[in-house]
Amino acid sequence: MLIGGDWVSAQSGKVFPSENPYVGKVWANVPDGGAEDIDAAVVAARSAFEGEWGALSAQARGKLMLRLGDLIAENAEEIARVESTDNGKLYKEMLAQAQYLPEWLYYFAGVADKFGGEVIPSERANFHIYTRHEPIGVIGAITPWNSPVLLLGFKLAPALAAGCTMVVKPSEHTPASTLRFAQLFEEAGFPPGVFNVVTGGRDAGEALSKHPGINKIAFTGSDVTGKRVMQAAAENFTRVTLELGGKSPNIVFEDADMEAAANGVIAGIFGATGQTCMAGSRLLVQSSIKEELLEKVAARAKTIKLGDPMDMATEMGPMATRPQFEKVMGIIDRAKSGGARFVSGGRASPDHDGFFIEATIVDDITADMEIAKDEIFGPVLSVLTFDTEEEAIQLANDTRFGLAAGIWTQSGQRGTRVAHKVRAGTVWINAYRVVAPNVPFGGFGHSGIGRENGFDAIRGYTETKAVWVELTGATRDPFNIG
Numbered sequence: 001m002l003i004g005g006d007w008v009s010a011q012s013g014k015v016f017p018s019e020n021p022y023v024g025k026v027w028a029n030v031p032d033g034g035a036e037d038i039d040a041a042v043v044a045a046r047s048a049f050e051g052e053w054g055a056l057s058a059q060a061r062g063k064l065m066l067r068l069g070d071l072i073a074e075n076a077e078e079i080a081r082v083e084s085t086d087n088g089k090l091y092k093e094m095l096a097q098a099q100y101l102p103e104w105l106y107y108f109a110g111v112a113d114k115f116g117g118e119v120i121p122s123e124r125a126n127f128h129i130y131t132r133h134e135p136i137g138v139i140g141a142i143t144p145w146n147s148p149v150l151l152l153g154f155k156l157a158p159a160l161a162a163g164c165t166m167v168v169k170p171s172e173h174t175p176a177s178t179l180r181f182a183q184l185f186e187e188a189g190f191p192p193g194v195f196n197v198v199t200g201g202r203d204a205g206e207a208l209s210k211h212p213g214i215n216k217i218a219f220t221g222s223d224v225t226g227k228r229v230m231q232a233a234a235e236n237f238t239r240v241t242l243e244l245g246g247k248s249p250n251i252v253f254e255d256a257d258m259e260a261a262a263n264g265v266i267a268g269i270f271g272a273t274g275q276t277c278m279a280g281s282r283l284l285v286q287s288s289i290k291e292e293l294l295e296k297v298a299a300r301a302k303t304i305k306l307g308d309p310m311d312m313a314t315e316m317g318p319m320a321t322r323p324q325f326e327k328v329m330g331i332i333d334r335a336k337s338g339g340a341r342f343v344s345g346g347r348a349s350p351d352h353d354g355f356f357i358e359a360t361i362v363d364d365i366t367a368d369m370e371i372a373k374d375e376i377f378g379p380v381l382s383v384l385t386f387d388t389e390e391e392a393i394q395l396a397n398d399t400r401f402g403l404a405a406g407i408w409t410q411s412g413q414r415g416t417r418v419a420h421k422v423r424a425g426t427v428w429i430n431a432y433r434v435v436a437p438n439v440p441f442g443g444f445g446h447s448g449i450g451r452e453n454g455f456d457a458i459r460g461y462t463e464t465k466a467v468w469v470e471l472t473g474a475t476r477d478p479f480n481i482g
């Protein structure tokens with residue numbers, strides 16, 4: 001683990017195994033960090049924040065970030081290989097993410113010296129009033145297994161731009177790529193303690209969430225864990241950003257370009273084997289085109305190539321862990337007993353060992369069934385039907401989540417009209433699953449609190465301070481604040 005610029009073992013001496021889910025074998029042993037390691041990392045991050053890092057100008061911070069971006073670009077293939085081995089997702093997808101990640105460093109490096117406060121126009125001539133966005137301090141980042149380094153970058157880039165330091169605890173399922181990333185961070189020449197990594201499980205995450213030395217927790221993971229993190233953070237009024245799960249609707253109207261919509265539905269749910277927070281896991285389709293669309297989507301779903309995540313021709317890899325595989329199969333089995341109709345898939349792949357599940361499309365369900373309501377985090381598409389635009393909006397919003405939505409229509413007016421009524425942090429019209437460093441991303445409702453990316457993100461790593469300067473030396477009425 002990297003703590004204060006030193007590579008260290010867990011103080012307890014314990015390690016835990018990390019499995020390659022494709023072959024089902026342990027491929028790395030990683031320090032099992034605990035509360036005492038979190039403590040040491042927070043001390044190191046605080047000392048960097050108050051010392052060398054805190055003294056750097058925003059421009060100097062930006063230059064280091066540019067160097068880190070270049071190093072990530074140069075090492076993208078290796079990062080992707082480590083990630084794919086650790087989480088079983090496709091090498092080509094992890095590579096695309098690792099190649100895109102430098103853009104976060106470049107964008108926020110540029111923002112670092114341009115994100116300022118403002119002068120507030122005062123109605124009183126004797127006051128000059130301005131705001132400053134000061135770095136919030138030491139950040140605790142907790143990341144999930146599905147896109148470890150990209151989701152770390154979503155937090156780290158704006159945090160560094162704001163002037164913060166960080167302790168990250170990656171998922172116990174995929175700790176390796178964050179450790180490799182930390183080597184690049186060191187190579188970029190940042191002062192020691194700016195970025196610290198403690199690998200470990202739930203105990204380390206809990207210790208970080210409740211640590212009084214942490215000023216903000218930036219968490220990505222499930223809604224269940226997010227709630228625990230928020231409860232722990234409440235103890236010290238630690239700020240939180242929570243990027244949680246979803247049950248996002250992909251809404252297809254009868255005036256949609258049917259080929260494009262079918263492709264978007266496939267990309268939305270079967271990309272990354274459905275293991276993404278923004279998966280378009282509910283297909284809401286207008287009844288007049290339902291048969292036509294389902295036929296197209298099912299035909300493509302049946303040709304999806306399952307296999308070795310390292311093979312560039314593979315389209316869907318395995319579930320990342322055995323518990324996740326068992327969870328998804330359980331949901332499928334319960335839907336079967338509940339009378340659902342399986343248009344495609346609905347079983348573990350008979351052609352593969354390991355945790356492979358076929359691309360699954362489920363029809364004849366009701367909105368109150370588990371399969372239509374809960375996040376599955378697997379390759380399972382639930383189909384619901386509507387007749388009118390109002391019904392589509394009502395179905396889309398009939399969820400506790402609100403991360404993303406897709407709308408497929410060739411009417412610009414309908415697209416924007418529906419987009420404004422859907423309660424979700426991101427709405428794509430005639431597209432699905434696109435993100436960028438300059439576009440805010442986050443959820444409504446149980447999908448989270450706060451936003452990553454764009455100016456919203458850097459704002460979230462600062463405290464706003466208002467400074468009032470009395471210009472004339474006039475004496476004020478001591479009993480009147482106005």
Ligand code: NAD
Pocket residue numbers: 142143144145146147151169170171172200201202204205206209220221222223224225226228229243244245246276277278375377403447448
């Ligand atoms: P998870 O909630 O199980 O774990 C996330 C992290 O929290 C891990 O590092 C884990 O060790 C840690 N953790 C576990 N218990 C903790 C506790 N009590 N206190 C503090 N930390 C604790 O999530 P996961 O299975 O790794 O990831 C999948 C989930 O992440 C899905 O729900 C998915 O939707 C969500 N996700 C969201 C986004 C987004 O941007 N909104 C992106 C990717 C994934």
